Amino acid sequence: MSIEIRGVGKRFGDFVALEDINLSIASGRLTALLGPSGGGKSTLLRIIAGLETADGGTVGIEGVDATNLPARKRDVGFVFQHYAVFKHLSVARNVAFGLEIRKRPRDEIQRRVDELLQLVHLGQFADRLPSQLSGGQRQRMALARALAVEPKVLLLDEPFGALDAKVRKELRDWLRRLHEEVHVTTVFVTHDQEEALELADTIVVINEGRIEQVGTPDELYDEPANRFVMGFLGEVTTLDGQLIRPHDIVVHLTPQPGTIAGEIVRHQRVGFEVRLVVRPHLVPGSSSPVIPGSSSPVIPGLPRDLTNPVVPGSPSPVVPGSSSPVIPGSSSPVIPGLPRDLTNPVVPGSPSPVIPGLPRDLTNADDPSDIVVTLTKTFANALGLREGVRVWLEPEQGARTVGAGSRPERRDCAEPAA
Amino acid sequence: MIREPRPLRLALRLVVIGYLALLVLWPVSMVVVNTFSDGLGNLADAFGNPAVTSGLRLTLEVAVWSVALNLVFGVGTSLLLTRYEFVGKRTLSTLIDLPLAVSPVVVGLALMLVYRRDAPLGGALYDLGYQIIFATPGMILATVFVALPLVVREVVPVLQEIGDEQESAARSLGGTGWQVFWRITLPAIKWAVVYGVVLALARSLGEFGAVKVVSGNVSLRTQTATLVVEETYANFQQGTAYAVALLLTLAAVACITVVSILRPKEARA
Numbered sequence: 001m002s003i004e005i006r007g008v009g010k011r012f013g014d015f016v017a018l019e020d021i022n023l024s025i026a027s028g029r030l031t032a033l034l035g036p037s038g039g040g041k042s043t044l045l046r047i048i049a050g051l052e053t054a055d056g057g058t059v060g061i062e063g064v065d066a067t068n069l070p071a072r073k074r075d076v077g078f079v080f081q082h083y084a085v086f087k088h089l090s091v092a093r094n095v096a097f098g099l100e101i102r103k104r105p106r107d108e109i110q111r112r113v114d115e116l117l118q119l120v121h122l123g124q125f126a127d128r129l130p131s132q133l134s135g136g137q138r139q140r141m142a143l144a145r146a147l148a149v150e151p152k153v154l155l156l157d158e159p160f161g162a163l164d165a166k167v168r169k170e171l172r173d174w175l176r177r178l179h180e181e182v183h184v185t186t187v188f189v190t191h192d193q194e195e196a197l198e199l200a201d202t203i204v205v206i207n208e209g210r211i212e213q214v215g216t217p218d219e220l221y222d223e224p225a226n227r228f229v230m231g232f233l234g235e236v237t238t239l240d241g242q243l244i245r246p247h248d249i250v251v252h253l254t255p256q257p258g259t260i261a262g263e264i265v266r267h268q269r270v271g272f273e274v275r276l277v278v279r280p281h282l283v284p285g286s287s288s289p290v291i292p293g294s295s296s297p298v299i300p301g302l303p304r305d306l307t308n309p310v311v312p313g314s315p316s317p318v319v320p321g322s323s324s325p326v327i328p329g330s331s332s333p334v335i336p337g338l339p340r341d342l343t344n345p346v347v348p349g350s351p352s353p354v355i356p357g358l359p360r361d362l363t364n365a366d367d368p369s370d371i372v373v374t375l376t377k378t379f380a381n382a383l384g385l386r387e388g389v390r391v392w393l394e395p396e397q398g399a400r401t402v403g404a405g406s407r408p409e410r411r412d413c414a415e416p417a418a
Numbered sequence: 419m420i421r422e423p424r425p426l427r428l429a430l431r432l433v434v435i436g437y438l439a440l441l442v443l444w445p446v447s448m449v450v451v452n453t454f455s456d457g458l459g460n461l462a463d464a465f466g467n468p469a470v471t472s473g474l475r476l477t478l479e480v481a482v483w484s485v486a487l488n489l490v491f492g493v494g495t496s497l498l499l500t501r502y503e504f505v506g507k508r509t510l511s512t513l514i515d516l517p518l519a520v521s522p523v524v525v526g527l528a529l530m531l532v533y534r535r536d537a538p539l540g541g542a543l544y545d546l547g548y549q550i551i552f553a554t555p556g557m558i559l560a561t562v563f564v565a566l567p568l569v570v571r572e573v574v575p576v577l578q579e580i581g582d583e584q585e586s587a588a589r590s591l592g593g594t595g596w597q598v599f600w601r602i603t604l605p606a607i608k609w610a611v612v613y614g615v616v617l618a619l620a621r622s623l624g625e626f627g628a629v630k631v632v633s634g635n636v637s638l639r640t641q642t643a644t645l646v647v648e649e650t651y652a653n654f655q656q657g658t659a660y661a662v663a664l665l666l667t668l669a670a671v672a673c674i675t676v677v678s679i680l681r682p683k684e685a686r687a
Contacts, residue, residue: 051590071589072591082583087584
C-alpha cells in the first residue's frame with residue numbers, strides 16, 4: 001500500500017471536515033476521492049500532501065510516517081484546481097522549479113524539462129508565459145511541474161474542475177493514457193461521478209467527513225453500500241419506498257400483481273432515450289399506491305390493442321431497461337453496447353436525477369412521489385407511451401434497490417417498504 | 419456611459435477644476451513663484467545656510483531608515499495578516515490603521531512617554547548608550563509610526579488576490595520558506611511593495627508633527643527639512659522657507675510620478 005491513513009480527523013472551528021478516516025491507497029493505481037462539495041475530500045488530499053495538518057491520526061507515504069513531515073519533504077506532486085502556475089516564470093522555468101530547488105545540474109534540468117514538456121505536448125511553448133496558455137495547457141504544465149521531481153505519489157485536487165466540458169473530457173482521456181505511461185500512484189479529487197467512474201481504478205466515496213464506500217467503479221455502481229452512494233453514482237428514483245435506477249423499472253400497460261399504478265405526466269425525449277415521469281395513483285384509504293394482486297383487467301378506455309405490442313410468451317410487454325430489449329417484430333437489439341452512465345450522466349454534485357443542460361424542475365418530478373423511468377426511444381414508441389397513458393411499474397428482476405434502511409437489497413428478497 | 423447635456427458637462431468640469439485650482443494648483447504654484455521671485459537668490463541663500471543643508475541631510479537619513487524599517491516590517495506584517503491565523507489578528511489589522519487616524523502630534527507625545535530618559539525603557543536604553551528622544555532614533559521611530567500602514571495596505575490586498583496556491587505548489591515541490599518567499603511570493607508582490615515604499619518615502623520626507631515633538635527641534639542637530647521651513651518662515655526668512663518648501667514639493671512630485679508610472683504596470687500584472 002502506498003498511502004496509509006489512520007484515524008485522521010480535521011475540524012475547522014465547529015465544522016467537522018473529516019472524522020476518523022482510515023484508508024489505504026494502492027501503489028501505482030489511479031484512485032478517486034469522490035463526493036459532494038464540502039464533503040472533506042479536498043481536505044483529505046491536502047492532509048496527505050502536508051498542505052494542511054490533521055487534528056489527529058497518522059499519514060504514511062510509501063512506508064514512511066509522514067504525519068509530521070512538512071510538505072516539501074513528503075515527495076508528493078500536487079496539482080491544483082486553478083493550476084497555481086508561477087505567473088512570472090516561463091513554462092520551462094515552471095516545470096524546472098522543483099529541480100532548481102533541488103540544485104540539480106543545469107544540463108540535467110534542461111533535459112528533464114524538455115522530456116516532460118514533450119510528454120505533456122507543450123514542447124513548443126517552453127518559452128511562453130503561463131498567461132499565454134489556455135486553461136487545459138496550463139493544467140498540463142502544472143502536471144509536468146509536479147511530475148518533474150519524480151514524486152512518490154501524485155495528488156490532483158479537482159484537476160479538471162475549472163475547464164470547460166470538452167477540454168475536461170480530453171484531459172481525462174489524456175490523464176488515463178499518461179498514467180499508463182508513468183505508473184505513479186495517483187489520487188484525484190472530484191465531485192463528478194462520471195469522471196471518477198471513467199478514470200479511477202478505485203473510488204473512495206466521501207460525504208460529510210466520512211468514507212461511505214471504497215471499491216472499484218463496478219462495485220460502487222452495482223453494489224452501492226447505501227442510499228447516498230447509490231444516489232451519487234448514477235440516477236435514482238424512488239419506487240415503492242425503494243431507491244432504484246430509472247432504467248431498472250419495468251413498464252406494464254396492464255395491471256399486474258405487485259405493481260404500482262400511475263399515469264405518465266411527462267414524456268421527454270433525450271437523445272436515444274425517453275424519460276417518463278409517472279405519477280402514482282394513490283388507492284383511496286391506503287397510503288400505498290400498490291394495486292393488490294389483481295388479475296389483469298383491461299382498463300376501459302385504454303386502447304390496448306393499439307398500444308400494446310405483444311411479446312410472444314409474455315402476458316404483457318416487459319421493458320427491461322438495462323438489458324438489450326428486442327422490439328417486437330424486429331430482430332435487431334435496440335442500441336446495444338452504449339454505456340448508460342456516459343450518455344445519461346447525473347449532474348455532478350447533485351444526488352437526484354437531473355438531465356444535463358436542463359433546469360432541474362423540468363426533469364425532476366414535480367411531486368416527490370413521482371417516479372422517473374427511462375427506456376429507449378424505440379421501445380417507448382412501440383409501447384405508445386405518451387403523457388396521460390396509465391402504466392403499472394415494478395422493479396426489474398434482480399435490479400439493485402436500496403431501501404430506507406439504507407441496506408442494499410436484491411429485489412427478489414426485499415421486504416415491502418414499511 | 420452617461421451623456422450629460424453639454425452645458426451641464428461644462429459646468430461640472432469648471433467646478434471640479436476650480437475646486438482643485440483653489441485648493442492645490444494655485445497655492446503650490448505660489449510656492450514656485452515666490453521661490454524664484456528674485457531669480458535663483460532664494461535657492462542660493464538656502465543652500466548657503468548650514469541649518470538648511472543639515473536639515474535636508476537629516477530628512478534624507480530619517481526617511482531612508484524609516485522606509486527601510488517599514489519595508490521589512492510592512493512585508494512581514496502583510497504576510498502575517500494574510501497567510502496565518504492567530505488570536506488577535508483582527509486587532510492587529512485595526513492597529514495597523516491607527517497611525518492614519520491619529521494626529522502625528524499624539525504619536526510624538528506617546529513616544530515621548532515611553533522613550534524619554536526618565537521613563538523605564540527610555541532610561542534603560544540611555545544607560546546602554548542609546549539616546550532615543552531628542553536624537554535621530556526617536557525621529558526615525560516617529561516617522562516609521564506615521565508611515566506604518568502605507569506598505570501594509572498596498573501589499574495585503576495583492577497577497578490576498580494571488581492567494582496561497584502558488585506558495586503551496588512551491589512548497590510541495592520542495593521549496594523552503596525562504597525559497598518560496600524569494601522565488602514566488604516576492605516576484606508576485608514586487609510592484610505593490612515598490613508602490614508602498616514610494617508612498618512611505620513621500621510621507622516620511624514630509625513628516626512634521628510627530629518629529630517636531632520628539633526631536634526637540636534643535637537647529638543643525640535635530641531639525642529636519644520640514645522643521646527648517648517652519649522656523650525660517652517664522653523668523654522672516656521667507657525666501658529660504660519657500661526654497662526648502664519647493665525642494666520638498668519636488669521630492670513629492672517625483673514620488674507621485676514614479677507611482678503613476680507604476681500604476682499601469684500593476685494593473686497589467
